[in-house]
Amino acid sequence: MDRPLPADPMLQITGAFRRFSDEFALGPIELAIAPEEIICLVGHSGCGKSSLLRLVAGLDRPERGSILLNGVELAGPHTFVEPEERKIGFVFQDYALFPHLTVEDNILFGLRRLPRPEALKRVAGMLDLTGLSALGKRYPHMLSGGEQQRVALARALAPKPAVLLMDEPFSNLDRDLRDRIRQDTIDLLRKTGTTAIIVTHDPEEALSSGDRVVLMNSGLIVQAGTGRDLHDRPVDRYAAEFFCSFNKVPATYRNGSLETAFGSFPCRLDIADGSPAVAFIRPQAITPSHAKDAIAGRIVRRSFRGEIEQIELEIEGADTALVMRTTQANFADGDRIRVAIDPARVLAFAV
Amino acid sequence: MTLALSTHMTGRKQAAGSRWLKLAALTAALVCVPFLALLFEAVQGSQGLWSHLAASVLPKAIFDTAILLVGVGILVASMGTGAAWLVTAYEFPGRRTMEWALLLPLAVPTYIVAYAYLDILHPIGPVQGAVRWLLGYSSPREFRLPDIRNMTGCIVLLGFVLYPYVYVATRAMFLTQPASLIEVSRTLGVSRNAVFRRVALPLARPAIVVGVSLALMETLNDIGASEFLGVRTLTVSIYTTWVTRSDLPGASQLALALLAVVVAIVAAEQYARRRQRFAPNAQRSGGGLERQRVSLPKGLLLLGLCLVPVLVGFVAPAAHLAMEAYARLGFAGLPARFLSDITNTVLFSAGATLITLVLGSAVAYAARLHSGTSSAWLYRLATIGYAAPGTVVAIGLLIALGAFDRTADKVASSWLGFSTGLLFLGSGAALLYAYSTRFLAISAGAMAAGLSRIPQSLDDVSRMLGENASGTLRRVHLPLSKTALAASGLLVFVDCIKELPATLLLRPLNVETLATHLYGEAARGTYEEASISALMIVFVALLPVIWLARVGRGGNR
Numbered sequence: 025m026d027r028p029l030p031a032d033p034m035l036q037i038t039g040a041f042r043r044f045s046d047e048f049a050l051g052p053i054e055l056a057i058a059p060e061e062i063i064c065l066v067g068h069s070g071c072g073k074s075s076l077l078r079l080v081a082g083l084d085r086p087e088r089g090s091i092l093l094n095g096v097e098l099a100g101p102h103t104f105v106e107p108e109e110r111k112i113g114f115v116f117q118d119y120a121l122f123p124h125l126t127v128e129d130n131i132l133f134g135l136r137r138l139p140r141p142e143a144l145k146r147v148a149g150m151l152d153l154t155g156l157s158a159l160g161k162r163y164p165h166m167l168s169g170g171e172q173q174r175v176a177l178a179r180a181l182a183p184k185p186a187v188l189l190m191d192e193p194f195s196n197l198d199r200d201l202r203d204r205i206r207q208d209t210i211d212l213l214r215k216t217g218t219t220a221i222i223v224t225h226d227p228e229e230a231l232s233s234g235d236r237v238v239l240m241n242s243g244l245i246v247q248a249g250t251g252r253d254l255h256d257r258p259v260d261r262y263a264a265e266f267f268c269s270f271n272k273v274p275a276t277y278r279n280g281s282l283e284t285a286f287g288s289f290p291c292r293l294d295i296a297d298g299s300p301a302v303a304f305i306r307p308q309a310i311t312p313s314h315a316k317d318a319i320a321g322r323i324v325r326r327s328f329r330g331e332i333e334q335i336e337l338e339i340e341g342a343d344t345a346l347v348m349r350t351t352q353a354n355f356a357d358g359d360r361i362r363v364a365i366d367p368a369r370v371l372a373f374a375v
Numbered sequence: 376m377t378l379a380l381s382t383h384m385t386g387r388k389q390a391a392g393s394r395w396l397k398l399a400a401l402t403a404a405l406v407c408v409p410f411l412a413l414l415f416e417a418v419q420g421s422q423g424l425w426s427h428l429a430a431s432v433l434p435k436a437i438f439d440t441a442i443l444l445v446g447v448g449i450l451v452a453s454m455g456t457g458a459a460w461l462v463t464a465y466e467f468p469g470r471r472t473m474e475w476a477l478l479l480p481l482a483v484p485t486y487i488v489a490y491a492y493l494d495i496l497h498p499i500g501p502v503q504g505a506v507r508w509l510l511g512y513s514s515p516r517e518f519r520l521p522d523i524r525n526m527t528g529c530i531v532l533l534g535f536v537l538y539p540y541v542y543v544a545t546r547a548m549f550l551t552q553p554a555s556l557i558e559v560s561r562t563l564g565v566s567r568n569a570v571f572r573r574v575a576l577p578l579a580r581p582a583i584v585v586g587v588s589l590a591l592m593e594t595l596n597d598i599g600a601s602e603f604l605g606v607r608t609l610t611v612s613i614y615t616t617w618v619t620r621s622d623l624p625g626a627s628q629l630a631l632a633l634l635a636v637v638v639a640i641v642a643a644e645q646y647a648r649r650r651q652r653f654a655p656n657a658q659r660s661g662g663g664l665e666r667q668r669v670s671l672p673k674g675l676l677l678l679g680l681c682l683v684p685v686l687v688g689f690v691a692p693a694a695h696l697a698m699e700a701y702a703r704l705g706f707a708g709l710p711a712r713f714l715s716d717i718t719n720t721v722l723f724s725a726g727a728t729l730i731t732l733v734l735g736s737a738v739a740y741a742a743r744l745h746s747g748t749s750s751a752w753l754y755r756l757a758t759i760g761y762a763a764p765g766t767v768v769a770i771g772l773l774i775a776l777g778a779f780d781r782t783a784d785k786v787a788s789s790w791l792g793f794s795t796g797l798l799f800l801g802s803g804a805a806l807l808y809a810y811s812t813r814f815l816a817i818s819a820g821a822m823a824a825g826l827s828r829i830p831q832s833l834d835d836v837s838r839m840l841g842e843n844a845s846g847t848l849r850r851v852h853l854p855l856s857k858t859a860l861a862a863s864g865l866l867v868f869v870d871c872i873k874e875l876p877a878t879l880l881l882r883p884l885n886v887e888t889l890a891t892h893l894y895g896e897a898a899r900g901t902y903e904e905a906s907i908s909a910l911m912i913v914f915v916a917l918l919p920v921i922w923l924a925r926v927g928r929g930g931n932r
Contacts, residue, residue, distance in 0.1 A: 081835075083835050107838040108838045108840075108841045108842055108846075113839065114836060114839035116832040116836055117832075118832055120830065120835070120836040122833060122851060123855065124851075124854045133840050133850070134840030134841050136841065136842075137841065179836075
């Protein structure tokens with residue numbers, strides 16, 4: 025968390041904390057979000073990402089710390105703004121469409137404070153923007169999952185919220201539909217200049233969707249940064265393993281490099297010489313090689329994954345097998361091959 | 376009522392939401408008032424009167440009440456379970472009709488069935504007349520059937536109108552049991568005829584217990600039938616202790632004794648159902664047990680068996696009332712008081728229904744908004760009236776509201792210089808209070824059930840779209856629960872119309888409802904005019920029975 029906070033944050037969370045049970049507490053959380061920024065809040069289920077969303081929404085109250093929206097305190101030691109007063113939009117995982125209202129009336133629900141003609145114009149605009157114009161008179165149960173998701177989004181955006189919160193908004197969709205709807209949603213958020221927090225448990229979705237990714241674990245933020253940052257430069261083993269599965273190779277730290285059974289890799293660790301450490305080697309960093317110092321191994325298992333093939337190599341003189349991923353297709357079980365490891369893509373962690 | 380209102384309110388400010396909690400607390404407090412007043416008065420009661428009551432009234436009343444309960448319990452258990460088994464296990468002519476027809480006696484209040492049969496079986500009534508004609512006698516002095524005005528008559532008549540409570544619960548239990556249970560027992564060597572005794576009956580036990588306890592609650596609540604038939608139950612003793620002796624402490628002590636009987640029944644129900652909460656079987660898609668086809672003579676026999684309770688409990692009294700009413704109308708037209716009776720009945724019932732729906736919804740909604748232990752307790756307290764006999768509630772309210780009325784009158788007279796009279800007891804407000812106390816559980820239960828089917832995310836999203844708790848109730852929950860609420864409103868309305876004991880005790884002077892008019896005539900031994908009132912009540916009471924029959928058709932209840 026050494027990145028500077030956005031200069032003029034739209035949403036600023038400072039030291040927010042809430043205890044939910046003896047086992048689980050959220051925070052303290054520090055997070056600032058710039059205007060029009062899209063944040064992906066990611067983590068395994070139960071990590072506290074939805075709880076954080078509910079604190080921001082006002083559906084739960086922090087015990088300590090404060091939440092500021094545009095410089096106005098929403099929650100603090102002496103203030104608590106009710107959720108209905110916050111001007112924050114929320115898209116729920118189950119969409120929470122009102123079953124007794126048509127698509128139009130669902131979108132109209134939050135526009136009660138607008139004059140009627142203006143509200144209707146806003147609804148028509150939202151229907152148009154989300155491509156739902158033909159479905160305005162339908163009831164939610166007559167819509168497909170993707171259409172329901174769009175109605176939920178249109179309804180949340182209609183009152184022009186300062187911040188839009190989305191709790192696993194794509195997880196109820198089929199895989200092929202999900203990618204398209206996600207892209208449409210991001211495009212719409214960009215077009216409307218909406219500041220948004222999207223909660224997801226899907227690492228790929230997190231990396232691809234937002235401006236910044238915030239990774240949480242056990243109620244705390246582990247790391248926040250661009251997708252590239254989190255993927256390439258994870259701050260700890262948890263962050264590393266969340267986005268990629270690694271070959272974890274025991275190592276010893278000596279003279280600024282990791283010594284392993286597969287060679288030594290330069291790195292910087294803040295531990296004494298001779299201390300045990302672990303090298304995280306990406307399967308993609310292992311490639312077939314004809315170099316003289318390449319590592320010799322025998323293929324013991326292959327599994328075809330579509331675009332790539334995952335290959336397990338037994339290495340002479342090493343206890344652990346190496347897993348590599350390659351696009352080459354000309355291997356057979358039992359083949360003896362030689363591979364090289366890209367030292368730039370090896371991560372080092374103290375044990 | 377010193378209930379801690381500070382729940383661990385999950386991060387909500389004291390705003391719209393807490394208003395609902397306060398309303399729920401107020402409701403619970405109001406419901407508790409009559410019971411606390413009863414306790415207070417009974418503790419104060421003069422020793423002299425109590426020793427008289429304890430020596431002369433109480434033993435007989437308790438004994439008679441116990442006999443009545445045991446008799447009615449056995450009768451409704453056997454009739455209700457038997458009828459439920461016949462229509463679920465056998466296929467016979469008319470079975471589908473009998474399935475709902477067996478519910479019909481539910482529409483006949485206990486005091487009306489007694490009223491009707493007193494007339495039907497009167498020595499110079501139609502039945503005895505026909506019997507004498509058949510046997511060739513000319514006068515009641517030569518031959519008469521045994522009088523029904525005794526304990527046996529009371530047990531039989533109550534049994535024939537209260538068995539549907541057992542029938543409904545037990546039939547639902549039979550219908551939801553998977554056929555596999557019956558089939559597996561047959562592969563284990565249980566014969567077709569032994570299935571009922573060895574499998575179905577033990578399975579249905581929790582349902583039978585529930586149904587019997589409901590029927591016994593109604594028995595305790597009854598005042599008309601036992602009084603007409605000369606059975607001096609606790610309920611009747613309470614009523615006469617107050618009405619003829621004006622002994623409120625004595626009546627409240629008897630009411631407490633009655634309340635103890637209620638608690639004992641509830642406890643017995645819980646005890647009988649311990650470890651018996653049969654989980655509905657996981658795969659219930661297998662369908663219920665297959666009905667056994669029987670030969671035509673046997674089928675007609677079964678049909679005849681099922682017809683007996685319907686004829687005795689509904690068709691005969693309803694037909695008799697209809698004929699009497701028709702004759703009366705042709706002879707004298709509508710009785711003069713009829714219109715005012717109906718107006719009073721509808722006004723009181725509709726007012727109480729409205730109050731009950733509003734407060735019941737408030738209690739259920741508060742429990743949803745604040746998912747803490749104290750709101751759950753408020754819900755429980757607000758709905759305790761369901762088990763309390765009307766007499767108990769009425770005596771409690773007589774004490775509490777009487778004291779309030781006297782105080783208000785004294786204060787107004789000395790400070791403002793005019794008399795307020797009896798604010799509650801004189802205006803009928805006490806009656807609305809009693810109805811609402813007794814039937815709040817119906818509307819609160821319906822609302823809670825309706826709310827439980829609405830996902831919490833709808834509440835959340837409504838608030839995120841700018842609605843507070845009250846707006847969410849109005850724009851989301853009420854539209855989504857309106858069917859359940861309407862059905863419960865109908866039930867409350869009809870229960871208010873049927874209600875007799877509390878109405879007798881709390882109605883303003885010279886105000887009659889259909890039920891009290893009927894009671895008055897029957898108590899005087901004149902049966903003519905009231906047949907129209909009785910028919911009206913049965914007619915209105917049929918509405919929820921029809922609704923129940925429609926709901927029950929799918930097999931789920």
